[in-house]
Amino acid sequence: MTFPDDETGQVLAEMQTAGINLSEMHKVVFFQLFEQELQAKAMVEHLAAQAPDMQVAIEPDELPNVWDVNCTVNMMPSYEAIVAQEAEFELLANKFNGYNDGWGIEA
Template identity: 35%
Template structure:
């Protein structure tokens, strides 16, 4: 699978190489950062009242020293869909003095069987 030579393309290529199925919906986390707590809280309230379908979490990122709003959207991680969503969220964040700061996908997603049964002991009848 070919991806553009930019940050989003490189992230998708790395995900594909790691064996993540990019044709299925995944929980994609978009990161919005704000210097000011009030701006971050206002943005969170505004986004919560919008028609955006996703979960949100606001916290102080000690590493960045900024308020971070994580917006989790269930979507198929296609390149253009990621770019479009990131642009939309960046425009939104700018209205509150913030900006987007990338996106990511947790390694373990629903349907993964990597951690399914850690207590399982294989026998001759196992088919994995």
């Protein structure tokens, strides 16, 4: 399977090379970053109401005064699905003055 030549495509190609079966369901974590804890908590509360089955965790980032909201989605990690989900999280995070900061698969 080939992937587009961008960051998402490169990560998926590396996962495939490492032997991860991308045609199976995986827990994919999407990372959102916020400069204010209240903004991060507002997104967590929004997701609790709108997507109660989604696993969502908030924690301080390695950088001072930055908060991570990690959203875990059970999905088949196709290129199209990852790009679409990242776009949705980017729009949502923007509503709370944050931004999407990538994704990964739980090992």
